[in-house]
Structures are given as structure tokens and as C-alpha cells.
Amino acid sequence: GENVEQHPSTLSVQEGDSAVIKCTYSDSASNYFPWYKQELGKGPQLIIDIRSNVGEKKDQRIAVTLNKTAKHFSLHITETQPEDSAVYFCAASVDKLIFGTGTRLQVFP
Amino acid sequence: NAGVMQNPRHLVRRRGQEARLRCSPMKGHSHVYWYRQLPEEGLKFMVYLQKENIIDESGMPKERFSAEFPKEGPSILRIQQVVRGDSAAYFCASSPLEGDTGELFFGEGSRLTVL
Numbered sequence: 001g002e003n004v005e006q007h008p009s010t011l012s013v014q015e016g017d018s019a020v021i022k023c024t025y026s027d028s029a030s031n032y033f034p035w036y037k038q039e040l041g042k043g044p045q046l047i048i049d050i051r052s053n054v055g056e057k058k059d060q061r062i063a064v065t066l067n068k069t070a071k072h073f074s075l076h077i078t079e080t081q082p083e084d085s086a087v088y089f090c091a092a093s094v095d096k097l098i099f100g101t102g103t104r105l106q107v108f109p
Numbered sequence: 110n111a112g113v114m115q116n117p118r119h120l121v122r123r124r125g126q127e128a129r130l131r132c133s134p135m136k137g138h139s140h141v142y143w144y145r146q147l148p149e150e151g152l153k154f155m156v157y158l159q160k161e162n163i164i165d166e167s168g169m170p171k172e173r174f175s176a177e178f179p180k181e182g183p184s185i186l187r188i189q190q191v192v193r194g195d196s197a198a199y200f201c202a203s204s205p206l207e208g209d210t211g212e213l214f215f216g217e218g219s220r221l222t223v224l
Contacts, residue, residue: 043215
């Protein structure tokens, strides 16, 4: 089955800096790659997703890139703000979402 | 349009008791997924259900755990004879799409504590 690895597990940045989180997946049949943000005590919320027929997608300060050959995808957050502090999960899917282990992002003012 | 509703939000059980977690999907969604999240860990897939059907239960422990999604009413995740290791947050998600996965909409979770 699918296996998703995510790095780093923790990431601390200064407000205004960029943050990058990377994931790799094992099943070449996976075709949907969402990113979720989870705040303390809450459920995960989708922030951006990408499908396998696209290499890059951007939504304001957030972008995701996908390299199907290498089987890895990344989340890029630019101009980080304190409210970006949360745990971020990547996931990959053929028929069900398999999640990475999460990255705790802390943005210091 | 109400989101995915889970209850109870917090549940405390003693070892050996039963826990029942309920999930009402978003309006118009007929696909429900259950995930378990241990403290400081990621979300582990447990089971995928459609109305009256279990589609994929490959992530469910073989014993003590069961799930259903009846024609009427919420989806239920049932844990019998709970043990301390069952303490976790259990998240339900729903989707309107059949087959190929699209966006999953998550509830706020049910946090089970086993004493």
C-alpha cells in the first residue's frame, strides 16, 4: 500500500520568511495530493491540493509542487505570519488518503 | 451548510467499557472515512464506508473495532472493551465523490480517554 514520508517534523521560522515542507510517496498510482492544516484541538482543514496532471499550483502565499518521476511533492509558504503556526499534513491518494506524519510549523513574530 | 458533525467531542471510558463515536457527514455527502490520531502523530486510515456498505476496512484492528453507516442516521465507530492504547482522537471525514478521492472534509474529532 501507499506510504507517505514527511520532513521536517518541526520547523521554526521568523515572520516574513518562507517555509518549505517536503513529502515523498511510494505508490506511483497515487494521483491526488492534498495538504491539510491542523490547529490545536481542531480537525484538519484543506489548504491546497494538486492532481497528478499538474506540476505546480499556487494560491496567494501558498504553493505546491509535484514531481511524479521522483515521487515527491512540496508545500511552500511565503511571507509567513504567526497565524500560519499549526501542524501541516501532506497526503497521497489512489482510493483513500494516506497521510504523512506531520510538520509542526512555528512562526515567531 | 453545516460541516461534518462529530459527537461526543470528548469521551472518558474505563478499561473494558464500550465507546461509541458518531459522525454525521456534510449534507449531500454519502461517503464517510474514519481516521485515528495518536498524540503527536499523523492520521491513520481506519475505514471507508458508504451508506449500508463497508468499502475498505483495511486500517481497522481485527478485534473490538467495528463501524457502520446505516441508511438513516449517523455513522458509528464502536470500540468494545476499550484499553488504554485506544486513547486517541478519532476523526471522521466525508466526501461527495465516489471512487477516486477528492477533498475530504473533516469534523472536529472525538477525543477518547481510557482510564
